Amino acid sequence: MNVVVDSKPNCLATLHVELEPERVEKEWQAVAKQFQKQARIPGFRPGKAPQAIVEKKYSADIREELTNKLLRKAMNEAIEQKKLRVISVSKVDDVQIGEDKTMRFTATLVTSPEFELPNYKGVEVELAMRTVGDEDIESALKSIAEQHASFETIEGRALKMDDFAILSYSAMVDGKPVLEEIADCPPLIAGKPNWWVRMAPGTLVPGFCEALDGMNVDETRNFEIEVDGEFPFEPLRGRKLAYTATLHEIRERRMPEFDDALASKIDPGKTLAEVRDRVRMELTKYAENDYESGKRSGALQKVLSQVTCELPAHLVNNEMTGILREIVQENQGRGISEEELKSHQDEILGAAKQSATERVRSTFVLLRIAEQEKLDATEQDLAFHVTQLASRYQIPVQKMIKDLQRRNAFGSIREQILAGKALDFIASNATVREPAGSAAPAASEA
Numbered sequence: 001m002n003v004v005v006d007s008k009p010n011c012l013a014t015l016h017v018e019l020e021p022e023r024v025e026k027e028w029q030a031v032a033k034q035f036q037k038q039a040r041i042p043g044f045r046p047g048k049a050p051q052a053i054v055e056k057k058y059s060a061d062i063r064e065e066l067t068n069k070l071l072r073k074a075m076n077e078a079i080e081q082k083k084l085r086v087i088s089v090s091k092v093d094d095v096q097i098g099e100d101k102t103m104r105f106t107a108t109l110v111t112s113p114e115f116e117l118p119n120y121k122g123v124e125v126e127l128a129m130r131t132v133g134d135e136d137i138e139s140a141l142k143s144i145a146e147q148h149a150s151f152e153t154i155e156g157r158a159l160k161m162d163d164f165a166i167l168s169y170s171a172m173v174d175g176k177p178v179l180e181e182i183a184d185c186p187p188l189i190a191g192k193p194n195w196w197v198r199m200a201p202g203t204l205v206p207g208f209c210e211a212l213d214g215m216n217v218d219e220t221r222n223f224e225i226e227v228d229g230e231f232p233f234e235p236l237r238g239r240k241l242a243y244t245a246t247l248h249e250i251r252e253r254r255m256p257e258f259d260d261a262l263a264s265k266i267d268p269g270k271t272l273a274e275v276r277d278r279v280r281m282e283l284t285k286y287a288e289n290d291y292e293s294g295k296r297s298g299a300l301q302k303v304l305s306q307v308t309c310e311l312p313a314h315l316v317n318n319e320m321t322g323i324l325r326e327i328v329q330e331n332q333g334r335g336i337s338e339e340e341l342k343s344h345q346d347e348i349l350g351a352a353k354q355s356a357t358e359r360v361r362s363t364f365v366l367l368r369i370a371e372q373e374k375l376d377a378t379e380q381d382l383a384f385h386v387t388q389l390a391s392r393y394q395i396p397v398q399k400m401i402k403d404l405q406r407r408n409a410f411g412s413i414r415e416q417i418l419a420g421k422a423l424d425f426i427a428s429n430a431t432v433r434e435p436a437g438s439a440a441p442a443a444s445e446a
Helices: 021-038 051-057 061-082 134-146 208-212 262-268 272-304 313-333 338-343 347-372 378-390 399-405 411-430
Strands: 002-008 012-019 087-095 103-111 124-126 148-152 163-171 192-196 220-226 239-254 429-433
Touching: 002 021, 021 051, 021 061, 021 378, 051 061, 061 087, 061 103, 134 239, 134 272, 192 208, 208 220, 208 239, 239 262, 262 272, 262 378, 272 347, 272 411, 313 347, 338 347, 347 411, 378 399, 399 411
Parallel strands: 124 429
Antiparallel strands: 002 012, 012 103, 087 103, 148 239, 163 192, 163 239, 220 239
């Protein structure tokens, strides 16, 4: 078998294959004999017609059967002969069976990128473990206490910053209600009846709460705010909002004393000291998780920084499509309009492409490391992964298995498992060095 590989950009390769006539003739005879056994030709008993007559009558069918029989096997042999790392066969062209019984075809392949694996054992990562101090514990306890705060109605004084105002308000722009002029404006900016607003800088629109400062209950106040050029909702930038606001009530948040009684309410049967210990343990665990995550990320980036290669364009584009979908969903959840997203289209596309490129490149590098270290995705690994997916999407495990089989997704799952194991391998062999002269920042999450 004669095989010629013509490498192309974007991890494409053209495979030119020619099979020797002896092999094609042998397979032709085998296929023709099968047709002869089943052929029904007038003037001959079933299966007794001469092969030459059968070949003449069923030439196209024999040729098609022969092609199907030889093509896949010859393709695999050619790939193995040239030791190609093939992701997929894009197309097969120019399949020809000559009169001399030679067979030729051309296949376009999508191949894995070519690169030399860098040293991935013992990479050095600069990283500091966050320490958990008493101030972090107190901050976390304060956050917990805020969830049990009460709100007291205040009488006899005017509204001030840090209060909670219960008010009705509406906005106009260019003499029209905001929602008539800008249909997709966030409703909280356009106006609400009997709405709670915390008096703090930046609430709703910068300057809104400052304009309410000093109001009395039942007072109505009219004021204008010019929206600055950095405001997240672009259609309002540079425009003047004319607000009318009526204050109904002033509330002040009363923080409870964090004592054993509150501790027992939060965690039945526990004292303040025990809750404090639990919070310290949780913050320490967060710090340790952040440290391990930073170690994995840092080690991977060190390895990736040493790898430059082309990537299959369609894989990057597919990944980019998924990332763009995530970005749109996340921003829409935050109230960002479609127009606002479109105004940053170039920036978003650039970020998504860069992220997609890094994801695809890291996958190839990790899979190559998994191959080098002879890591494997066991049946237990696959079963655990599928069970997690079923739990996440609240689907019965057997239904999840059928869905994955229908979408031929088990190959992708296996790659995810192998990439994860390779990343674990890199991180477990990494050397961590604390940055010189740096103090580990304290944890602040609960």
